[in-house]
Amino acid sequence: MFTVPDALYRLLPAYIRLRDQQTDKTLQQLLGIIGDQAGALQRDLERMYDGWFIETCEEWLVPYIADLLGLPPSDLALGPLDTERERRLRQVLSARSATANAIAQRRRKGTLWILEEIARDVAHWPARAEECYRRLVVSSHLDHLQPARTAIADLRSARRLAELDGPFDDFCHLGDVRRIGHAESRGRFNIPNVALFVWRLRPYSVTTTPAYQRQDIGRHCFTFSALGNDTQLFRNPVLELVRSDIAGARNLPVPILRWALESHEAGKTGLMQADPLLFGEGSSIFIETDDWPTPARSLPITPDQVIPADLSDWSYKVPKGHVAVDPVLGRIAFPTSQPPRKSVRVSYYYGFAMDIGGGSYERPPLPLPPQIERYQVGVNGSLTADGSRMTSIKQAFSEWRGRRDAEATTEETPKPPSALVIELIDNDIYHGRFELLLEPGETVAIVAAKGTRPIIWLPDETTSATDAITIRGGRGSRVILDGLLIAGSAVEVGNRDSGENEGLDAGELCELWIRHSTLVPGGSLHPSCDPRRPSAPSVVVENTVARLRVEASIVGAIRILSDGRSREPTPVNLCDSIVDATSEERMAIGGAVREVGYAELNIVRCTLVGFVQVHALRYAEDSLFTSRVQVVRRQLGCLRFCYIPSESRTPRRHACQPDGVVQVVDTENARRAKPLPQSAVAKLKDAARLRVTPRFESLRYGTQTYLRLTGCTAPEIKRGAHDESEMGVYHDLFEPQRLTMLGDRLAEFVPANCDAAVIFVS
Numbered sequence: 001m002f003t004v005p006d007a008l009y010r011l012l013p014a015y016i017r018l019r020d021q022q023t024d025k026t027l028q029q030l031l032g033i034i035g036d037q038a039g040a041l042q043r044d045l046e047r048m049y050d051g052w053f054i055e056t057c058e059e060w061l062v063p064y065i066a067d068l069l070g071l072p073p074s075d076l077a078l079g080p081l082d083t084e085r086e087r088r089l090r091q092v093l094s095a096r097s098a099t100a101n102a103i104a105q106r107r108r109k110g111t112l113w114i115l116e117e118i119a120r121d122v123a124h125w126p127a128r129a130e131e132c133y134r135r136l137v138v139s140s141h142l143d144h145l146q147p148a149r150t151a152i153a154d155l156r157s158a159r160r161l162a163e164l165d166g167p168f169d170d171f172c173h174l175g176d177v178r179r180i181g182h183a184e185s186r187g188r189f190n191i192p193n194v195a196l197f198v199w200r201l202r203p204y205s206v207t208t209t210p211a212y213q214r215q216d217i218g219r220h221c222f223t224f225s226a227l228g229n230d231t232q233l234f235r236n237p238v239l240e241l242v243r244s245d246i247a248g249a250r251n252l253p254v255p256i257l258r259w260a261l262e263s264h265e266a267g268k269t270g271l272m273q274a275d276p277l278l279f280g281e282g283s284s285i286f287i288e289t290d291d292w293p294t295p296a297r298s299l300p301i302t303p304d305q306v307i308p309a310d311l312s313d314w315s316y317k318v319p320k321g322h323v324a325v326d327p328v329l330g331r332i333a334f335p336t337s338q339p340p341r342k343s344v345r346v347s348y349y350y351g352f353a354m355d356i357g358g359g360s361y362e363r364p365p366l367p368l369p370p371q372i373e374r375y376q377v378g379v380n381g382s383l384t385a386d387g388s389r390m391t392s393i394k395q396a397f398s399e400w401r402g403r404r405d406a407e408a409t410t411e412e413t414p415k416p417p418s419a420l421v422i423e424l425i426d427n428d429i430y431h432g433r434f435e436l437l438l439e440p441g442e443t444v445a446i447v448a449a450k451g452t453r454p455i456i457w458l459p460d461e462t463t464s465a466t467d468a469i470t471i472r473g474g475r476g477s478r479v480i481l482d483g484l485l486i487a488g489s490a491v492e493v494g495n496r497d498s499g500e501n502e503g504l505d506a507g508e509l510c511e512l513w514i515r516h517s518t519l520v521p522g523g524s525l526h527p528s529c530d531p532r533r534p535s536a537p538s539v540v541v542e543n544t545v546a547r548l549r550v551e552a553s554i555v556g557a558i559r560i561l562s563d564g565r566s567r568e569p570t571p572v573n574l575c576d577s578i579v580d581a582t583s584e585e586r587m588a589i590g591g592a593v594r595e596v597g598y599a600e601l602n603i604v605r606c607t608l609v610g611f612v613q614v615h616a617l618r619y620a621e622d623s624l625f626t627s628r629v630q631v632v633r634r635q636l637g638c639l640r641f642c643y644i645p646s647e648s649r650t651p652r653r654h655a656c657q658p659d660g661v662v663q664v665v666d667t668e669n670a671r672r673a674k675p676l677p678q679s680a681v682a683k684l685k686d687a688a689r690l691r692v693t694p695r696f697e698s699l700r701y702g703t704q705t706y707l708r709l710t711g712c713t714a715p716e717i718k719r720g721a722h723d724e725s726e727m728g729v730y731h732d733l734f735e736p737q738r739l740t741m742l743g744d745r746l747a748e749f750v751p752a753n754c755d756a757a758v759i760f761v762s
Contacts, residue, residue, distance in 0.1 A: 438473030448483030458488030560597030581610025
């Protein structure tokens with residue numbers, strides 16, 4: 001009612017409004033003030049009405065509604081959250097789903113499948129529940145035979161052997177008296193044991209992207225990954241239609257094995273074919289070409305033409321008219337006499353832990369000026385507003401620069417906006433180097449379109465010059481890279497002016513912002529995910545005070561080069577990112593050839609592989625430094641809740657490791673009636689440092705467990721952040737908190753004589 005201006009005033013009779021208009025409109029002004037207050041009261045009543053329902057209430061009301069349902073109070077209840085990270089925290093730790101389903105779940109307490117629903121509501125993890133006693137070998141009664149529960153294993157079934165001891169294991173086992181929830185020695189197959197298998201990896205889609213041709217093997221060999229490395233393909237999970245069913249492989253983000261890709265029926269030629277539920281347009285895997293099976297005729301590849309095969313050594317002979325696919329290695333093989341001559345495009349799913357480094361996931365909107373000019377760029381060309389086609393980033397920037405330079409001299413025509421957005425709309429590879437030269441105050445953003453992951457490939461095409469992306473700008477200018485995958489060479493940032501007469505008064509680039517992007521460590525990858533150029537940096541900042549800002553990204557080594565002139569150190573801000581020098585013995589952040597980088601670092605929730613040598617480290621929190629850190633200016637800055645090797649030279653440290661465990665050794669030794677000798681104390685300290693050293697599943701970019709902490713990592717690291725989450729780039733997954741909340745709910749929903757535990761599958 002009060003959403004319309006002067007709503008109360010319009011209710012008055014016409015003659016009163018006419019007399020008020022003939023005077024000084026005092027009555028209209030008075031009713032306008034009253035109407036504003038009435039509108040505010042109406043909106044507040046609507047908000048209060050929304051607060052009665054768990055689906056629409058504000059976040060701070062969730063614990064109060066939970067208390068009405070008798071749920072235990074949670075320390076993770078969240079108040080109003082405004083920043084992007086706080087919104088992610090609310091999404092992970094909110095008790096809204098658990099509160100909304102509390103009554104329905106209590107009515108189904110004691111059932112097996114309710115545990116899977118609890119895992120989804122509380123921890124946001126897909127899960128599969130299993131009663132372990134059903135997999136025990138038993139002596140069957142003659143009146144109740146159980147032929148499936150025998151003590152004999154079928155060694156002829158490759159499928160069943162591949163799932164041995166996994167979440168889908170259907171073999172029967174001997175009894176295990178150990179408790180499944182034991183922290184040190186976990187048992188599984190016992191009568192009271194209930195296992196909840198949890199998948200932490202998420203499936204990310206790659207749609208219609210070029211496959212990489214392995215020309216070193218043959219023209220008929222391809223990989224799904226556009227970088228040429230082997231990658232495990234994953235299922236696209238299907239929603240469970242019946243909520244009382246136990247989740248199967250098709251409902252979970254599980255990797256696709258070779259036998260899983262096979263169909264139960266043979267093809268028309270008698271050969272094994274792919275499962276139509278896994279292969280096909282819109283499914284987990286799809287392959288398309290423009291000139292296959294013959295150059296003159298292109299037909300869609302159907303499941304009966306696909307043969308699941310082992311292509312580990314590329315020796316499989318593919319029959320004519322068929323395609324071999326290895327989902328474990330992510331490889332494709334066409335017949336040797338029938339290779340496609342044009343591009344091969346693939347769609348598939350890969351597994352990773354969180355939204356980082358770019359991809360098809362939803363990215364937060366960019367903070368851009370109110371007036372921008374947007375160019376869409378596609379490899380095949382896309383129509384712009386004036387009917388022209390943009391096929392490269394260089395062409396789009398040159399077009400915009402030409403318009404601004406031409407219209408700047410014309411007073412009648414307004415100058416185009418100083419902000420340019422180059423949107424890459426194709427899941428394709430954009431070849432070629434380019435240079436961005438910005439005038440003062442200009443902003444250029446190169447972004448990926450929604451749901452895409454474009455690749456900018458910078459191959460070594462020239463021998464006399466660099467093939468890197470070169471960025472230079474005037475005072476107040478800014479460059480943003482968002483949602484991109486950059487392979488090949490580096491991104492170089494320098495002064496706009498060059499020569500002997502350059503000066504600081506001329507102005508420099510303000511900022512390079514790398515956001516939700518990947519600058520492949522080592523330039524590109526071998527099939528085994530080893531870097532092709534291990535020592536090559538990803539970002540080079542030379543003789544400039546431009547800020548380098550990296551958020552939710554994966555980058556290689558960062559080089560800060562300086563000519564020794566008097567200037568402020570280059571600010572480098574890293575947040576929720578990975579800096580990977582491809583080895584702990586190489587430099588992650590520093591200057592040229594093991595020199596000190598003239599930079600000032602701010603690092604929050606990051607993992608750095610390689611040693612660091614910089615001028616200053618102003619602030620570091622919840623981060624992992626795998627190698628030593630050498631800081632020149634130690635009196636400035638601090639480190640909080642980080643792991644940093646003991647031989648490092650840093651500013652003051654607070655609650656860091658291994659300092660904490662070393663201090664515990666000294667404290668315990670001081671409490672002894674007879675303190676130990678220094679040699680024994682030194683050994684205890686070395687053992688403590690070794691115990692808390694971070695251990696990773698994989699150190700290679702391109703693997704699904706890239707820089708994930710292993711299960712045997714010390715709790716001082718797994719729960720060592722300021723909020724008791726894990727240190728490093730995966731801090732915002734809040735896995736320790738999720739596991740704690742899930743464990744508390746499991747204890748409530750299993751019978752008293754049962755012992756339930758969470759088992760991580762991925």
